[in-house]
Amino acid sequence: MERRLTSRKVSLDWVERDDQDMDTVPAHLIQSTYARLKLQYAEELRQNWVEQLESPNQALEQLSLAACLIELWRSMYGAIPATEQDQSSRDTLPFPGFVDLACGNGILVYVLLTEGYKGQGFDACRRKSWETFPAKIQECLEERIFIPRPFVDVLDLQEIGVEIHTGDFPENTFIISDHADELTVWTPIMAALSSPSSPLPFFVIPCCSRSLAGSSYRYPPPEEGGPIQKKSEKSANGNPAAWKIVDDAIEQNLQPASGDLRALRAVKIEEKTESGFLNSMIGSLAAKTMSIAEEIGFGVEKAWLRTPGAINMALIGGRRQVTMEWLKNSDSTDSATKRDPRDTVLKNIIQVVERECSKDGGIRIAAELWVERTKSLHQGQGTVHQAK
Secondary structure: OOOOOOOOOOEEEEOOOOOOOOOOOOHHHHHHHHHHHHHHHHHHHHHOOOOOOOOOOHHHHHHHHHHHHHHHHHHHHOOOOHHHOOHHHOOOOOOOOEEEEOOOOOHHHHHHHHOOOOEEEEEOOOOHHHHHOOHHHHOOEEEEEEOOHHHHHHOOOOOOOOEEEOOOOOOOOEEEEEOOHHHOOHHHHHHHHHOOOOOOOEEEEOOOOEOOOOOEOOOOOOOOOOOOOOOOOOOEOOEOHHHHHHHHHHHHOOOOOOOOHHHHHHHHHHHOOHHHHHHOHHHHHHHHHHHHHHHOOOOEEEEEEEOOOOOOEEEEEOHHHHHHHHHHOOOOOOOOOOOOOHHHHHHHHHHHHHHHHHHHOOHHHHHHHHHHHHHHHHOOOOOOOOOO
């Protein structure tokens, strides 16, 4: 029997609701947009599916994320998809542009571009899916490896056989970091480095936990009173080892070879709840990313995604500032909130990077580790993330 893509509920629930007029994206709007996107794109994506390491059902996750972003951007910028615009106004969408980091199969970029939102995506490895998209879409998908500007500054880089991206994006660009692995914690840093006086807004869905050097690293649970409250240290069925088993399984996208499977199943069920998620490896990664973002001056919000994807938390940076300024200056391209002097912001960022790289032996060693890892990803030696 042929397996079809099935419909599921999609919404985005804000955790923090200090300002009800700005903090909610109505779930019914996201669900309606998702239903439309699924009707328009799902069957086509299924028929043209060429990725061998992924399931065509993963297209639903990308469609659901596109629906969330479309409605988020509607609330932030007043931008509406091309299908809702008059023909005469389709080239005047009030949207500054997006970039999809580690864009994987490119479905999200394809859908958003087709819906009228200008942007681009890049990944360390070109994917077969890209060739199934129209030529105009392919022009917006680039094979590049990301080497952070602070690493470039301390290295004498020679020719490494692939285009490099340092994370410098145009002013006001909206950064999407969906299951971007090594780029997760870097996302708020590159957003601030790109425009120190007007940090770029971002949308992060954390996944595999990495240090700034790109190495596998589990961050400690958030402290009591931090951005994400520390929960009691607990385990499934009294088995502390179960947490490590499930984290390793998530990290490697594998089934555990040993361990209490009943405990593992209980942990997986618990991780789908808010309290369970906050105790997990991914919850700790989300807390670390949020902490760094706030340290360098971002206002960050947590949102729970009700989507077909396995990861159900997103971090949204700079939304309130951008929303207020963009709507206030809707006729101006200079719409972001101005912050501290550039030198002060850059100094703060470098201090954060140096501190976080100390666990890998310092910024130079971390930079060398990063380059070697990203080169291996480009050469196809790294793992392909199952979410894209």
